[in-house]
Structures are given as C-alpha cells and as structure tokens.
Amino acid sequence: MSAPLLCVENLSITLNTRGAPVPLVRNVSFAIDPGETLCLVGESGCGKSLTALSIIGLLDQSVMQVASGRILFEGRDLVTLGAEELRKLRGDRLAMVFQEPMTSLNPLLRVGEQIAEVIVEHRGVSEADARRQAVGLLDLVRIPDARRRASEFPHQLSGGMRQRVMIAMALALRPALLIADEPTTALDVTIQAQVLTLIDDLRREFGTSVLLITHDLGVVAEMADRVVVLYAGSIVEQAGVNGIFDAAAHPYTRGLLGAIGQLNSGIRDRLVEIPGSVPSPVSLGTGCAFRQRCGAAMPVCHSEPPLLSGADEHLTACWLGKAGAMVPA
C-alpha cells in the first residue's frame, strides 16, 4: 500500500471562550489512502463538519481553532501552512462539497462562470477557455444540455442539479481529496442515490480520495471503504466497512446500527433508539463520553477508555474489549 494521502494526527479543535477553551474535537486521528473513501459518521454536533473544515482551513478562526495535532496532506502540515499557500491548495488539490446546494452557489453569477472562476484562479487560463472547460465539466457530472445550463443562474436549476454543479466545481482541477459534507442530506431520496453514484464514479475515474461525512449508515454501506465513528468529538470506533457492519464493537456504533429500520423485519417491530442525547462539550468530564447513555456502562468507564486495536486495523475506544474489565456496573 502506498503512503496515505491525508493523515490526521491527534487533531483537537477548541472553542474560544472567556474562560477555559471548550474542546469540540479531541484527539482525532485517521488516514485516507489515495483513491479511498472514508466515511465520518456520527450524530449532529459530534465534530464531523468541524474536522472537515479544519482540513480545508475554513474553521471560523474568530470563535474556534485547531489546538493541537497535525493534518498531513501530500507531505505538508495544513495546520501550520501559511494562509496563502493553503488558499492555493483549496479548490485545486483539496476540494469540498457542502450540504446545502440551494444556498452554496452565488445567486448572481451564471453557474458556468462559477465553475470557470476556480479554473481561472488556479490555472491562469483565459476566461473563455475556462468557460469551455466548465461546459465540459457540466457534461461530466451528467447535466443534460450542458452548454445551455452553463449560462443559467442557480435559481433556474433544481437542488440535484445544483449539487452536480458543486461537484463539477469541486472536481474541476482533479483534486487529490474531495471532502463531501452530507452532500445528499438536502436532496430527494431518488436524487440522493444519483449524486452518490456520481461521486463514486468520478472517484474511480480520477483516483480521487473522498472524505464523506454523513449520519446515514445506508450511505456508509454503499460508499465507504473505511469508517470512522465520532461521538462527542472523539473517535469511538474506526474500521473497514465490513468491520463496522458485521462486527461493531462499541456500544454507540451498535446503537446506531440498531436504530436503522429493517425492511424484512416485522411491521410491529419498533426501532431501537439510543436513549438520551449527546452531552454538551462544556459539561464533558473525564472518562467515556458515552457512559450516561450506554447500556453496558461500568465503574471503570469513569476513566478514559483505551483505544484497542483488533484485527484489520479495527480500533475501538471502549473498556468492554479490555480483558478483565468486563464487570457489569
């Protein structure tokens, strides 16, 4: 296996407050190989999007910051990289697609112009040349009648089409890494599958790595090579996609899996929800953040759980896996 394209090491993000900084993401480490799709999974507010934004350097610096850790991308640490150098990577080697296609495009510019803009910025080609390439890109993301669509404004396109435009914009310069933050959450179910297939096809065609953020385990099953499960800002489990679906070790991951409806089960079966809600990062003490909601919590869970590695790089942060700790509370 070649060296990983992206290597996030012990990343911590804190919220600036008048008092002590509040940890939002704690000690997150993962790596993405070239051409691989890694899914970042977790409930709202668990730090998925913050992790993604910190990679592309778009954290709102006035309220939060990377407190420690490294983000190695193509051999360079994005945390310490200068603003100008980071800007040159954005849109070129690193690209991002956001959750809200309806509001992520500038309403005043033709979509062709918006795609051309990124090509002009990073490649210095002429406006006319970039416009021609933009039409080709719209074609690539399977927008019919690309030439006409390129000269339309965002409000003239459907949500699915706008997300395709976003993807065309992100992939315009064949980035090494595409970050997609819940790219299909705002779309109709039928369109969701099309957009995901498109991302996966383009990944295969260009060898782009994909960091896909989602809370939808159905999407994970379809897209992921590997999965990182986040809970309250920390990684609770990390494994290959089969490891997660066949041998989930952490009670939180099992809870997520239990909360998916099964079509072939009886109609009267209830979905199993995880009781309670994610603790606020302000009130987070020491020990396992999930213990208040965990059916298998033990006294030992008051101390920080160890990150245990199993077969096939399957990591779990839980005392359950630790021999000798299996004493019910």
Place this chain on the structure above:
Amino acid sequence: MTGYVVGRLFAAIPVLLAVAVFVFLLLSLVPGDPAVLIAGDFASPPQVEAVRQALGLNLPLLPRFLAWAGRILSGDFGLSLFSRIPVSQLVAQRIEPTLLLSLMTITIAVVVAVPLGLVAAYRPRGLVARLTMAGAVLGFSLPVFVVAFALVYTLALGLHWFPVQGYKPLSQGVLACLHSLVLPAISLSFLYIALIARVTRAAVLEVLREDYVRTAHAKGLAARKIIVRHVLSNAAVPIITVVGIGFAALLGGVVVTETVFSIPGLGRLTADSILRRDYPVVQALILLFAFVYVVVNLVVDILYAVVDPRIRY
C-alpha cells in the same frame, strides 16, 4: 427585462397623477381666494375678477384641473407671483447647482462609506469598525450647518483652500465650479457617509454568513475576488436603495447648506417661495421633486434587476 422596465414605468404613472391632483388642490386649499392672492394685495375688485377670468378660476374643478394639467404637460407652469418670470425658467436656472451639489455629495459619500462599511464588517472588532460606528453616530447627530461652519472656519477662512461661499456655474469652467462645491458637498456628505457605511456594514455582515461565500473560500479564490464578485455584489441591493433615496432627498432638501454657502439652488428657491407664498413656484417645485423621486426609484428598480437575475427573470 424589457417587460419589467415597462411595468415599472406604468407603476409610476398613478404616483405622478396623485401628486398632480394634490398640487392642483393646494391652490384651492390655501386660505382665502386664490384670485385675490394672485392679483396681489393692492388689486381692485375688477382686477381680481380679471385674474379670475384669465386663470379660469370661475370654472368648475374638473375642467380647471384638466386645463391646468394640459398647461403643465406643455411645460407652462405659469408666472411667479413674486418676480413675474415664467416659473419654468425660474426653476430651470436653479437646477444646475443643486444637481451638481447632490451628485458630488453622494459620490463622496459612496467612495468613503462603502470601503469603511466593508472593513467594519470584515473586522467587526477592529479599530476601523469601532471608529466607523462611533463616527456614524456623530454623522447622524451633527447638524449640517455646524459641520458647514466648522469647515468654512478651518478650510476656507483658515487655510484659504476653498471659497467661503458662493457658486460658480459650469459655464465658468468645470474645475472652478466643482471647487466652489467642495465644502458644501463635504458638509452634506457626513450624514450620507454615516447612513451608507452603516447599511454597507449590515449588508456585508449578512452576506459573509452566506454559504456561497464559504464556497468561494473553498474554491481558493483570492480575497479581493471574493469581496468584489461574491460579497459586494450580493450586498449591493440595500446599498443601491439608500444611495438612491439619499440622492432624491438631497435634490429636494439642501436648503440649509445652500443658505450657508449662498448657492442659488432649488432648496433656497423652495424656502424663499414658501415664505413669499409664491404658489405657482411651489406647485412646480413639488411636482419636480415628486418626479425626481419617481425617476430615482425607477432607476433603483432597474439597477436591482441589473444586479440580481432572480428579479430579471
């Protein structure tokens, strides 16, 4: 786009008509007999009767209005009661100074205020933001004549950079004319700088929170490009609105400034005519100001459509 403009044009007609009716009734509403008023204090009853006949004041309201409106449309606003000069001529010679002063004021205001508002929005806790917001309060609350006298005292009397007062018409040279308007324009611009800076700051703050600005950053665009193509253009609609309304208000409301600097403009003509009860001139001026507001609003509406394709289609 053409349909939109035509629609806006037709929407302006009822406004102008309503103002015309009001202005016409003004003469009937003022206390006393308009014929006596127009004929003057020392006219004999037959003279008053002659005036009544000449102006058709003995006719019923509707034919009188139609006749009056017909004269207005052909450019005949009657004679000034005070100077006996045709009103149209009197107003026409006052337009140039006021128009130039308003243009200069609004240009200064935009050039100063938009960058200030932009920086204040980008660095909300920075020095420029604090100074701009504090200065805006000052700009709103300082009366124009205070600023005007302060400027005259320092820049005109002290440093002799500008004339103390007076207006040089365009016919005496463009530069001389603009030079004579610098101080009045600066003193007027304080209020508009405050207004436009505040509106720009608010509009830009709003736009900076938009997802498409984050997209622009994710594309790795240079900061300058993001500001011009993505931020300012989207913040333009409220800015255009205050600039337009400000310009229209300037054309009709520069009485104090024109008095302080003794500029023979529309503002002073308005004030003088009201004091002299020169009703034909007042009527013509009200119509003119209404017309200006309608035209400026039309231009603003058209600019909205130029900026925002969602309005255009």
